[in-house]
Amino acid sequence: MDRNQIHDKLTAIFRDVLDDDSIVLNDSTTADDVDGWDSLSHVNLLVAVEKRFAIRMSTREVKSMRNVGDFIALISQKLAQ
Amino acid sequence: MDVRKFHLEQNNDATFNYFKLMKEVKRLGDLKAKIDRKVKLAFLADCATQHLTMLAQVIGANRGLDIEVYEAGYDTIELEAFNPSSALYAFNPDFIVILKSAEKLKHKFYAAPHADAAGHMVQHLSSIWNAIKTHSRATIVQSTFVVPLERPFGNYGRMLAGALDQFFTDVNHKLVEAARSERQVVLNDVDFLAAAVGRRNWIDEKMWALAKEPCALEYMPLLAHNLVDLIGSAIGKVVKCVVLDLDNTLWGGVIGDDGLEGIRLGDLEDGEAFVAFQHFILGLKRRGIILAVCSKNDHHNAILPFQSHPEMVLKETDIAVFVANWNNKADNIHYIQQTLNIGLDSIVFLDDNPFERDLVRKMLPEVIVPEMPEDPSQYIRVVAELNLFETASFSEADAERADMYRVEAQREQAKTGFERIEDYLLSLDMVITLERFNAFNLPRIAQLIQRSNQFNLTTRRYSESDCEQLMNDGENAFPFTLTLEDRFGNYGLISVVVLKRVDSELVIDEYLMSCRVLQRGVENFAMNGIFGLARQLGLTSVRGSYIPSKKNGMVKDFYAGFGFEKIHEESDGTTQWLLPTDAYLDQPALMRTGTLDFLSST
Numbered sequence: 001m002d003r004n005q006i007h008d009k010l011t012a013i014f015r016d017v018l019d020d021d022s023i024v025l026n027d028s029t030t031a032d033d034v035d036g037w038d039s040l041s042h043v044n045l046l047v048a049v050e051k052r053f054a055i056r057m058s059t060r061e062v063k064s065m066r067n068v069g070d071f072i073a074l075i076s077q078k079l080a081q
Numbered sequence: 082m083d084v085r086k087f088h089l090e091q092n093n094d095a096t097f098n099y100f101k102l103m104k105e106v107k108r109l110g111d112l113k114a115k116i117d118r119k120v121k122l123a124f125l126a127d128c129a130t131q132h133l134t135m136l137a138q139v140i141g142a143n144r145g146l147d148i149e150v151y152e153a154g155y156d157t158i159e160l161e162a163f164n165p166s167s168a169l170y171a172f173n174p175d176f177i178v179i180l181k182s183a184e185k186l187k188h189k190f191y192a193a194p195h196a197d198a199a200g201h202m203v204q205h206l207s208s209i210w211n212a213i214k215t216h217s218r219a220t221i222v223q224s225t226f227v228v229p230l231e232r233p234f235g236n237y238g239r240m241l242a243g244a245l246d247q248f249f250t251d252v253n254h255k256l257v258e259a260a261r262s263e264r265q266v267v268l269n270d271v272d273f274l275a276a277a278v279g280r281r282n283w284i285d286e287k288m289w290a291l292a293k294e295p296c297a298l299e300y301m302p303l304l305a306h307n308l309v310d311l312i313g314s315a316i317g318k319v320v321k322c323v324v325l326d327l328d329n330t331l332w333g334g335v336i337g338d339d340g341l342e343g344i345r346l347g348d349l350e351d352g353e354a355f356v357a358f359q360h361f362i363l364g365l366k367r368r369g370i371i372l373a374v375c376s377k378n379d380h381h382n383a384i385l386p387f388q389s390h391p392e393m394v395l396k397e398t399d400i401a402v403f404v405a406n407w408n409n410k411a412d413n414i415h416y417i418q419q420t421l422n423i424g425l426d427s428i429v430f431l432d433d434n435p436f437e438r439d440l441v442r443k444m445l446p447e448v449i450v451p452e453m454p455e456d457p458s459q460y461i462r463v464v465a466e467l468n469l470f471e472t473a474s475f476s477e478a479d480a481e482r483a484d485m486y487r488v489e490a491q492r493e494q495a496k497t498g499f500e501r502i503e504d505y506l507l508s509l510d511m512v513i514t515l516e517r518f519n520a521f522n523l524p525r526i527a528q529l530i531q532r533s534n535q536f537n538l539t540t541r542r543y544s545e546s547d548c549e550q551l552m553n554d555g556e557n558a559f560p561f562t563l564t565l566e567d568r569f570g571n572y573g574l575i576s577v578v579v580l581k582r583v584d585s586e587l588v589i590d591e592y593l594m595s596c597r598v599l600q601r602g603v604e605n606f607a608m609n610g611i612f613g614l615a616r617q618l619g620l621t622s623v624r625g626s627y628i629p630s631k632k633n634g635m636v637k638d639f640y641a642g643f644g645f646e647k648i649h650e651e652s653d654g655t656t657q658w659l660l661p662t663d664a665y666l667d668q669p670a671l672m673r674t675g676t677l678d679f680l681s682s683t
Contacts (some may be wrong), residue, residue, distance in 0.1 A: 017103055040131050043292045044103060047299070051096050059290045 015017030347392035369479035411444035605668035
């Protein structure tokens with residue numbers, strides 16, 4: 001799965017979990033830029049990403065993510081393992 | 082939609098179900114708008130509760146409960162409980178959920194091991210309960226602790242009170258013992274839930290580290306369901322009756338075709354599963370659930386196994402209403418409901434046949450109709466996992482209830498032999514007893530107050546401690562119960578009435594009666610008694626009110642029937658009624674009086 005595919009799948013997950021089809025993500029997007037992406041829904045997003053990409057992220061990896069770009073990079077790295 | 086039916090439509094993927102429910106959070110306002118039953122729930126926790134409270138509200142709304150939530154700050158259980166002017170008490174909750182995490186308890190144990198650590202822990206919880214009891218009438222919903230995965234001593238840990246895993250088990254054990262002697266405390270058995278899904282699935286260390294979540298998110302709905310089950314039963318939303326199909330539900334095969342020797346029950350093929358299922362059903366009956374049969378069969382065929390099959394666990398006498406005919410099952414369930422005089426929403430229908438289940442769901446949407454698996458070996462699992470039979474209390478009267486309803490069904494049949502209703506009533510040889518609330522009766526009184534919906538004038542849901550206060554107010558409160566007996570048996574406690582002296586009037590504050598005893602003259606007896614007391618106390622009139630609820634339409638004109646004058650009506654339909662003491666004429670009550678005592682509580 002290349003970066004674009006991961007981006008598209010991640011966007012679909014965000015739209016589904018936050019129940020908002022207008023969400024557009026790019027690498028610099030942070031929680032402040034997306035309505036409904038708060039600390040509560042963040043936990044939901046993590047669970048959904050782990051399930052749908054079938055990966056496990058560590059506590060530290062999760063805590064060190066700064067934006068969507070980091071998120072995609074982390075998923076990409078996990079999928080490659 | 083009843084969440085227990087909703088539950089059945091979900092697939093088995095817990096994560097999928099979690100997200101499905103979370104999406105409903107957005108529609109919570111719409112869901113709640115149609116509901117008139119409000120419950121106030123406060124959460125005290127040493128873990129995060131936001132996801133849990135959202136789920137509980139959605140699940141509650143799906144089941145007809147508008148749950149209003151107060152969430153105390155993270156890890157502020159003691160601060161809220163011990164401070165009389167805390168936001169917790171200002172919220173005036175009906176229920177206070179205390180949710181304690183295993184992680185925090187583990188930490189405490191490792192930080193300061195102690196020979197009697199478990200005893201100390203439970204004492205501490207008791208002191209929190211006591212503080213709450215002093216400042217609130219709320220029911221306390223106390224969680225048990227999820228026993229951790231780590232076993233520092235391996236299996237040997239069970240031998241040592243000082244081992245972490247045994248410490249948790251001891252805390253749970255002592256917690257249960259402490260809760261048993263508390264009237265205001267019910268247990269939320271989180272450790273059972275964790276064990277049922279597997280503790281290694283339930284415990285999610287990463288979610289704890291990231292967000293202090295008490296369990297893996299995908300199992301949070303189970304925890305929320307369990308809470309709503311508890312709340313529902315505590316406010317009287319309980320299952321009272323199980324209606325059973327026969328062929329391929331209680332035994333394998335078709336009795337009309339296969340005959341007594343041909344049905345599978347016992348050793349043959351899958352016959353053991355049906356025996357086990359019957360044992361499960363019998364256990365429900367002993368717990369006070371009424372059993373009824375609804376089968377498409379000729380009656381003589383349907384009854385045959387009950388009378389003569391050696392492997393039958395259930396006997397004819399276990400079934401309160403036995404309906405075997407060729408009518409449609411919705412009509413038959415309706416008949417069963419009317420004969421027993423219970424709500425449709427308190428009935429569970431178990432049938433292996435998808436057509437019959439679908440028909441009943443469509444025609445009687447209030448009836449709970451679980452999806453049954455094809456393999457009878459899975460019947461118990463599927464029904465048990467729905468946790469349909471939650472109860473907030475259990476007494477001997479409950480154990481006898483199923484049999485009482487059977488006797489009642491016989492009374493219904495006996496009625497047909499009399500020309501005049503008076504002759505029938507006289508033939509019943511009724512003996513009625515009126516007693517002031519007493520310590521012995523309090524639990525049963527509180528239970529009846531929670532359960533009665535239809536014949537209930539004001540639907541004031543007094544708790545057991547409220548009742549105790551009324552009992553002790555000898556000056557101005559006259560709370561009493563009625564118990565009834567007749568030649569068929571004992572009805573037990575059938576009515577609760579709370580009278581209050583206000584200035585020169587006797588006010589009927591609450592009046593409820595079990596619908597099982599309608600039209601026997603019990604209402605007349607009670608009203609004669611009420612006016613007798615008013616005269617005895619020298620009061621000029623009796624005042625009553627009717628507060629409409631979703632279910633009490635039947636008593637809307639109750640006071641008019643006794644000649645009360647309507648003196649006030651509010652926009653929500655609440656009415657006030659007044660009748661001068663000397664204008665009341667005693668009404669016929671064809672029964673003997675056992676005791677009539679408003680004043681002394683034994």
